[in-house]
Amino acid sequence: MTAPTPLTYRDAGVDIDAGNALVDRIKPLVKRTFRPEVMGGLGGFGALFDLSGRYREPVLVSGTDGVGTKLKLAQQLGRHDTIGIDLVAMCVNDILVQGAEPLFFLDYFATGKLDIDTAAAVVGGIARGCELAGCALIGGETAEMPDMYAPGEYDLAGFGVGAVEKSALLDGAAVRAGDLLVGIGSSGPHSNGYSLIRRIFDRAGRPADLDLDGTRLIDALMAPTTLYVKPVLALLREHGAAVHAMAHITGGGLTENIVRVIPDGLGLDINASAWPLPPVFDWLQREGAVAREEMWRTFNCGIGFVLVVPPERAAAIGAALDSRSLPHWRIGEVIAASGDDRVRIG
Known part of the structure; x- marks a missing residue:
């Protein structure tokens, strides 16, 4: 009887040496994100x-997310250096909603066969996102799993933890009828609606170089998600009492996200003509023959983050946003409402 051929982990498709090489490559990138609190x-x-020493009554706020099928588009295009920014932004912008400062972030990168250059580019984007958000990339996991993914494919998930003083926690309880909605501009679709975006893009023949007011279509579609953390935290330090609630516009669009922070008995009257629809959304709506209501519940339509503020403080909030070069518009107000129909977009 012939003895079986000896097998190694590498024979099975897992290269431990490649994983170690990746860690060595990303160490300086990760170290740049460290805060003094990292041990x-x-x-x-x-x-x-x-x-x-940082908080008297800290409340921890955690969030986890991915980047949806924008990841498929990134892989098709070979654009691996900014998708990590999207990953960080989708998590820390959610944490920010409750007034919390993101403190640290962890990532999970899974692939069938580890490509060190690709993985390093992705983690480099994650590190850059953490720098922009002021949080530490404190750890993560790289998983090489043969047969789980097609060649060249990988998956991403992110996990963030932040903290806020209990007395400064934003939970929507202060929201009143008559409060105004101040919408802050997005950089594009951010990381939502990409299953529909890819369908429209493919059906249109993948016109990557199509000009949209000076920006190539593909650049508009791949623009990284805006990180609102640093400017909004600075605004809260100056005008915290003037902000009753905040919302991050992600999956569910304008229709479903703002109302999540609005108490029962209240609703929203949103004026869709209050801000310009960015060219990339105009193209998606026209090329995909997407109904207006479908646009509102799928995409952010140019509004990535929303502040709910009392009308007498709206001017001061607007000036603070201007000073931080954040495009913004008064997009509606809080109204009395009940039942299932609490959001009106006119």
């Missing part, structure tokens, strides 16, 4: 973060 370095079994 230890990269490579331990658990990541350590010291909260002592």
Whole structure:
């Protein structure tokens, strides 16, 4: 009887040496994101973060997300360097909604066969997103799983933790009828609606170089999600009492996201003519023959983040946003409403 051929983990499709090489490649990128509270370095079994001395009554706020099928488009185009920014933004912008400062972030990168250059580009984008958000990339996991993914494919997930003083927590309880909605501009579709976007893009013949007011269509579609953390936290430090609630416009669009922070008995009257529809959304609506209501519940339509503020403080909030070069518009108001029909977009 012939002895079986000896097998190794590499024979089975997992290259431990490649994983170690990736860690060496990304260490300097990760180190740039560290805050003074980070204890230890990269490579331990658990990541350590010291909260002592920063908060009197800290409330931890956590969030997790991915980037949806925008990841498929990134892989088709070979654009791996900014998708990590999207990953960070989708998590930390959610954490920000409750007034919390994102403190640290962890990522999960899974692929069938590890390509060090691709993985390093992705993690480089994650590190850049963390720098822009002021949070530490404190740890993560790279999983090489043969037969789970097609060649060249990978998947991403992110996890963020932030903190806010209990007294400063934003939970929507202060919202009143008559409060105004101040919408802050998005950079594009961000990371939502890409299953529909890819269908429209494919049906149109993938016109990547189509000019949209000086921007190529593909650049507009792949623009990284805006990180609102630093400017909005600065605004809260100056005008915290003037902000009753905030919303991050993600899956569900304008129709379903703002109302999540509005108490029962109240609703929203949104004026769709209050801001210009960016060219990329105009193209998607026209090329895909997408109904108006479908646009509102699928895409952010140019509004990536919303502040709910009392009318007497709206001017000060607007001036603060102007000083931080954030495009913004008064897009509607809070109204009395009940039942299932609490959002009106006119």
